[in-house]
Amino acid sequence: MIRTKSSKTLLSLTALGVMGTALLSGCSSAGTEAPGAKRPEAGGNAKPTDISIMVINYGTQFADKDNFMWKEIEKRTNTKLNVTWVSPNNIIEKTNVTLASGDIPDLLYMEDxxxxxxxxxxxxxxxxxLTPFLKDYANFKNVPAYAWENTKINGKNYVIPRPYPIVGGGLFPLIRKDWLDKLNLKMPETVDDFKSVLKAFVGNDPDGNGQKDTTGYAATLGSLSFFYNLYNDTNGDWKLKDGKLVPIxxxxxxxEALxxxxxxxxxxxxxxxxSVLKLSNINEALNSGKAGAAGYSMNNGWRFTEELRKTKPDAAIVPLSYxxxxxxxxxxxxxAGYYGAFGIPKKVPEEKxxxxxxxxxxxxxxxxxxxxNYGIKDVHYTEADGQKKTTERFNQDLLNGNFQGVWIxxxxxxxxxxxxxxxxxxxxNKKIYAEREQAAPKDPSIGLFSxxxxxxxxxxxxKVDDMRVxxxxxxxxxxxxxxxxTALKNDANLVKITKEMNDALAQKNK
Incomplete structure (x- = not known):
């Protein structure tokens, strides 16, 4: 499965991936669909269904209705798609404006x-x-149960989740394995090990140019935040303490983490x-071979490795397990096992x-x-020994980052x-993923609303981030x-939030 940081242009997939950035897996679905979920037949006398969609798009170029894959997806699903792409920079604002206007598309992507x-x-x-309808669509079972559960509102499924692996994403360290090997160091396991490795990366000339010009951990404010969760043995903004939620x-x-x-x-x-660096700056640090570690999702390890190997064949950037x-x-x-979800406004008639x-x-x-995720075999990708290799047409049709969803x-x-x-x-990566599954504490606030x-x-x-910096x-x-x-603990707003979160926890437990 292919995944690019800029998931964006697609279209239909957008609809698809978008729609479920969720789509993705491999063969024919013939014979797997329930009666109410039969794939619409293209052509014939069936009129295509017009579907309007608003969804986030990470790409630099948005696909339009003339895009080959857009048309292909419309043909296979017997639809006419009207997609509004929204930059991640203003998705929350755009969503709120759309909700306030009442002019809500047939499928509205909610990031939060x-x-x-x-x-x-x-x-x-x-x-x-949507709870009463879901049983009629056989492929929804491919969405992990935790994604459906964690997106429930008041115990009901008002949205269709875009599944996302529970571990493997987020800003957790990737590390230069070739630098570890050169300096006779082991993969760090503790925070003390991690600090020692960074000291070696900075002081022991791992790139061999005779100068102390390397960075240990190329960091943004966001990519350092995991330390606060690590020290609190929890994920998210809350942890359970004596049966109550407390803000970490x-x-x-x-x-201690600070x-x-x-x-x-x-x-x-x-x-x-x-404190002022952006992700693009971290990309540059890794691609230039000057950083020993940085926070990224797991699949970016190969992306950086491939770039470095153009000049350094033995380079290897791999994810830490924990x-x-x-x-x-x-x-x-x-x-939480999902990244965003889609809702259907009540103005849409039940048949639609x-x-x-x-x-x-x-x-x-x-x-x-x-x-x-891949497009059409022997057009957008070839396959050998179970591995897919994309063609130039894959990029031309904007599949890279636009049509990819989750490989259900x-x-x-x-x-x-x-x-x-x-x-x-x-x-x-699969081995590391399995190790991460055993090392990930849960976020106790999932599914709670305040x-x-x-x-x-x-x-x-x-305010907390500003003070920490x-x-x-x-x-x-x-x-x-x-x-x-000390003052924050008594802040009226935080006290109110904490009470509402614990009330929500009590209601959920009841």
Missing amino acids: LNQAQFRSAVSQGAFWD MTEEASR LYIKGLYEDGLISPDF LKGPKGNKFTIAT VRKILAFMDYGYSPEGNNLA QNNIDLVTVSPGIPKEFYEL EAQTKLMPDLKK KVILGQEKIEAYDAFI
Whole structure:
């Protein structure tokens, strides 16, 4: 399965992938569909179903209705698609504007299911409860049960999730394995090991040019944030403590993580300007061969390795399986098992709802998945020894990053596969994925909703981040941070958020 950081242009797949960025898997789906979910026949007397879609697009070039794959997907699904692509930079704003306008497309992509306006719309009956329909679409079973469960609202399925592997994504370290080998170092297992490796990467000339010009961990503010979760032995913004949810931002363990990061900075082991760097800067650091580690999803390891091997044939950037915190517990980033989801507004008549679901169901079939991710065999890709190799036509038809969704029947490929990845790298990624599954603590707040958190937490988190940066840079002492956290614990907004989250937890448990 192919996955590019810029998932964007597609179209139909968008619809598909988009629609379920979920689609992707491999063969023919003939004989797998339930009666209510039969793939619409192209041609004949059946009129194509018009479907409007608004969805996020990470690409630099958006596919339009003249795109070959757009037309192919319309033909196979007997649809006419009207897709509005939205940049990730303003997807939340665009979604809120759309919800407020009432002019909602047939399929609306929600990046964050806790958006207050969406929750309000659901509570007011503005979106279909899809729960009674789902059983009629056989390919929806290819979506992992946890994705359906974790996207429920008040116990019902108002959305169709875009599945995403629970581990393997997120900003967790990739590391230069060839540098480890050259310096006779083992893959780090603990945070202390990690710091020692970074010191060697900075001080022991791993690139062999006779100069101390390498970076240990090429970092942004976001790619350092996993340390706060690691030290708290949890994923997300909350952890369970004596049966109650507490925000990790105020925990003592987060103070320890802050001091650890400050130590990395003071020792010159991370990018000195981490607080203002963007992802493009980290890409440059890795591609230029000057960084020993950086935070990315697993499948990016081969992407960077392939670029480096153009000039350094033995280069190898591989994912860490996990890191152990001070208490010895293994940690890696975990997600809720989905990345966004699609809702259907109640203004859509039931007959059309069923056709939209059939369209989505096709996207989750092996055939739809394969089409969305690879295109057409011997046109967009060739296959040998179980490995797919893309052709130039693949790029010309904007398949790269536009039609790809989740490989439902083997969904870990979304984070373990990159275009052109060699078998040995793929097998290593699968091994690391399995190790990460055993090292990922759960996010106890998944499925809980607090309107106060949706409205107020972003501002609180920004204030915390600002204080943390000042401490790391030496602009504030740790004592100032302590006073800040003491005040934050009594902040009326955080108290309100915490109460609502625990009320939601109690209701869920009941």
